[in-house]
Amino acid sequence: MLTAPYAQPLTATQAAHLLRRATFGPTPTDIKAFTGLTAAQAVKQLLTEQPTPAPPLDITTGKTYNDLPFVQDGNGRFVTYNKSWWVGLMLNQPPSLLEKMTLFWSNHFAVNQQTVNDYRYMYQYNTLLRQQATGNFKAFVIAITQNPAMLRFLNGNANVVGRANENYGRELQELFTVGTGGGYTEEDVRTSARVLTGWADTGYRNATAGAVGSAFYPVRHDTADKTFSAAYQNTVIKGRSGADAGLAELTDLVDMLLRHPETARFICRRLYRWFINFDITPTVETDFIRPLAEVFVNSNFELKPVLTTLFSSTHFYDSSVQGAIIKSPVDLVVSTVRFFGTTAPDPASGVAAFYQLTNYLYTQTKDQQQNLLDPPDVFGWTAYYDTGYYQQWINSSTLGLRGSFIDAVTNRAVRINGKLLVDALPYLKTLANPGNAVSLVNDVTGALLAVPLTQAQKDFLANTILLNGLPDYEWTDQWNEYIADPGNVGKTMAIQMKINAFLGYLFRMAEYQVS
Numbered sequence: 001m002l003t004a005p006y007a008q009p010l011t012a013t014q015a016a017h018l019l020r021r022a023t024f025g026p027t028p029t030d031i032k033a034f035t036g037l038t039a040a041q042a043v044k045q046l047l048t049e050q051p052t053p054a055p056p057l058d059i060t061t062g063k064t065y066n067d068l069p070f071v072q073d074g075n076g077r078f079v080t081y082n083k084s085w086w087v088g089l090m091l092n093q094p095p096s097l098l099e100k101m102t103l104f105w106s107n108h109f110a111v112n113q114q115t116v117n118d119y120r121y122m123y124q125y126n127t128l129l130r131q132q133a134t135g136n137f138k139a140f141v142i143a144i145t146q147n148p149a150m151l152r153f154l155n156g157n158a159n160v161v162g163r164a165n166e167n168y169g170r171e172l173q174e175l176f177t178v179g180t181g182g183g184y185t186e187e188d189v190r191t192s193a194r195v196l197t198g199w200a201d202t203g204y205r206n207a208t209a210g211a212v213g214s215a216f217y218p219v220r221h222d223t224a225d226k227t228f229s230a231a232y233q234n235t236v237i238k239g240r241s242g243a244d245a246g247l248a249e250l251t252d253l254v255d256m257l258l259r260h261p262e263t264a265r266f267i268c269r270r271l272y273r274w275f276i277n278f279d280i281t282p283t284v285e286t287d288f289i290r291p292l293a294e295v296f297v298n299s300n301f302e303l304k305p306v307l308t309t310l311f312s313s314t315h316f317y318d319s320s321v322q323g324a325i326i327k328s329p330v331d332l333v334v335s336t337v338r339f340f341g342t343t344a345p346d347p348a349s350g351v352a353a354f355y356q357l358t359n360y361l362y363t364q365t366k367d368q369q370q371n372l373l374d375p376p377d378v379f380g381w382t383a384y385y386d387t388g389y390y391q392q393w394i395n396s397s398t399l400g401l402r403g404s405f406i407d408a409v410t411n412r413a414v415r416i417n418g419k420l421l422v423d424a425l426p427y428l429k430t431l432a433n434p435g436n437a438v439s440l441v442n443d444v445t446g447a448l449l450a451v452p453l454t455q456a457q458k459d460f461l462a463n464t465i466l467l468n469g470l471p472d473y474e475w476t477d478q479w480n481e482y483i484a485d486p487g488n489v490g491k492t493m494a495i496q497m498k499i500n501a502f503l504g505y506l507f508r509m510a511e512y513q514v515s
Contacts, residue, residue, distance in 0.1 A: 025335020148201035216246030278389035329368035
């Protein structure tokens, strides 16, 4: 069984693989800490509850803004602050699944700022995603249905008795729970819309009050019984009236959707494609997806048992799935600088410095076609659902932009808050024998790459890229001279130039572009 627990202690390679998939890239310290743990121990640590992050701050006031009345002329900058703030959380994350799962749900329950057009709504939406990220899926679906950003994005706020709007009722089934293979009918879509009548968002773009939320209006609700098709065992949701009718019928609807056998499988397939491999073979469907879905159902739709099974499985650590995923722009950008110790400053003591770094990184991900909190549509980013999957991150436009980012951080072109984004020297000093070019290449590629290089590739990196055709002792002598006199600018630059050329080449290799 592919879901059988992996029982051996994790090697450094396996620990790095787990952390690449579960976080936005490991640091050398993370890899060392997870090496030797069992998979179960490692996953338990990744699922440890995290504290609620401090909200983003306005650079001009140093204070929060998402809890204040809407500011029309601040909408643009506050949108950017929200997105950059999230990048800061990714960059500074401990070894935790939280941020990766928050991004997963922002793609699954997709909402975009461009349509919603109220930065406070999007902050509340992001807050909900992280609160529910590894909790109970039933509670999550109920909460996201009432979320003001979702109500506005999919027109739930316009869904009233006599004029039912089917948008959310359709996507709730097709994209959020059952999937496209559930056999439900167009009448089921219309009926679910009737169940959902009466909900609306509150506080939209309100310039006089800070509170945003949602409310149920009984007068707008369809109080008749709702009968579904055989796909849902001809379930009848009893019509209700009064203030509690909306939540009661919504709960009945979600219970019905979760009883459909395809719902658990659909969610497990999406998790599999996000964390393991886009290719769901018949064997994977039978021996991984179906058993994982049983775990989901048997745990009353708690997400932690599913994630524990997934990340603890023998299949997850199989070499065939390592390197199977092309890094998303967010993965590429954040993991590249995280590995070498770049962290975001504490915004409470330096909000301008915080945004200078995080906005640069956010802009890189946006330019590479992964705009946080702005997926293209309700389907999310195409790389997670369309034919070709992760390969869609690489196209004629983004390939050059990925390369430009790599060049910028490895050729000393970008220095933010007085610091390089990739300063490899502190890391190299921790290696066993950094003065030996062959040993250095082995250690660095072993830590940074998801798939091993051939000996010919390593020889090329050492002899042609790092040594530039010179004898091995040239690097050894230069390194030793630098270590003996680290304050000497000339000796430091000589080492940095060679290391930067090496990393610039390495980061452009296909083996680095995959996870």
